[in-house]
Amino acid sequence: MNRRHIFGLAAGAAALPMLGSAAQARPLDQILSTRRLRAGINPTLPPMGLFNERNQIDGFDADIAREIARRMNVELEIVQVGSPDRIPFLQSDRIDIVLGSITRTVERALVIDYTVPLHTQxxxxxxxxxxxxxxxxxxxxxxxxxxxxxxxxxxxxxxxxxxxxxxxxxxxxxxxxxxxxxxxxxxxxxxxxxxxxxxxxxxxxxxxxxxxxxxxxSFWVGIGVQKGNYALRDVLNVILFELHRTGFVNTTWEKYFGVPMTTPIPFNPMF
CATH class of the missing domain: 3.40.190.10 (Periplasmic binding protein-like II)
Incomplete structure (x- = not known):
């Protein structure tokens, strides 16, 4: 068996919320002024998200979120989400970003905005x-x-x-x-x-x-932000480019999966 193809985790399809009015997302300047970034992570999708021995949310997504917060010079607040409530949490301004294998689809793109891809499935x-x-x-x-x-x-x-x-x-x-x-x-x-x-x-x-x-x-997985929150999305895109350029994403992936991504993310500075 080809070991490069044995790895992985999770992404069950989430039910999409109904279109409607959403609570206003926190703008980038508010995230920076409060020095707090709220990241939604699903701990039931190991190793993307999991509970560690201290009963804290950990895993690939948590490592990525921590590095994003470090580069933004803010504190990270991890908020537990499940597959069905990932998008509603964004729309109700309970989180600023959402990870958790949120596969890029047209249906979701109608109600949230995506960064450039973080990883593939x-x-x-x-x-x-x-x-x-x-x-x-x-x-x-x-x-x-x-x-x-x-x-x-x-x-x-x-x-x-x-x-x-x-x-x-x-x-x-x-x-x-x-x-x-x-x-x-x-x-x-x-x-x-x-x-x-x-x-x-x-x-x-x-x-x-x-x-x-x-x-x-192959499916592309980005980080979700609330619809229209372009300032935050653009900063995340620059950070993700650096995380791919420096090898941080691939190193973190192999840390949790034991092998490289089956379908690598192309190195591309454009977004």
Whole structure:
């Protein structure tokens, strides 16, 4: 198995809030004058966000947020958010920025603003070395009536399966541990998901896993700010450029995932 493709975590799709009036975001000068930056981080998506041994929110996102605050010469306040309330927290001015695998989509871009990409997510096929109904060596092998796929409801793998593996048997479950349990117990043969969402739970099951080398799709993940908060967004873009230029993002990624990003962020000074 190619170790460069085994890593990852999380990003379940969040329900979008209804369009409507939002509380006014704190302008950049207020963040600087109060010397406080409020960052929303989801601690249930390890290693992007997690609780450490002191029950404090830590992880890749927290390290990035701390470095952003340091470069802005302000204190960081980490606010716990979940996937469904990330955008509402921005819109209600409970946080200034949001991390937590907030994948760039048109739907979200209608209600929040994004920075340049912080990292990517790469959709891959996870299966087992042995014990599948048929050998699975390429994504095309999934489109077989004998193949049993298991998937978390609402994840990016579901539409891919509908379009590319329509003949397979598909079971939808509510969470990743249940999916991995089904795979480990031989009740399913494979799943399709972003690598960043599967590496942590797969380590909890003593199975000889196999991740296919082909990347089915790549997704771009930025930092979210409230719609129209351009001064803050532009400062964040400059900081993110420096974090990519100096290698801070990649070093922090490998610290938590153990391998480089499957799809690297292109080095680009323009935003």
């Amino acid at each position: 790469s959709m891959v096929v996870l299966t087992k070395q042995t014990g599948t109904a048929v050998p699975i060596n390429t994504p095309a092998d999934l489109n077989n009536r004998a193949v049993r796929l298991v998937q978390v409801r609402g994840t990016v793998g579901v539409p891919w399966i509908q379009a590319n593996a329509a003949q397979a048997q598909v079971t939808l479950l509510d969470n990743y541990p249940d999916c991995f349990r089904a795979l480990a117990q031989g009740r399913a043969d494979a799943m399709v998901d972003v690598a960043e969402s599967i590496v942590i739970p797969m380590r909890n099951f003593p199975v000889q896993w196999k991740i296919l080398d082909q990347v089915l799709a």
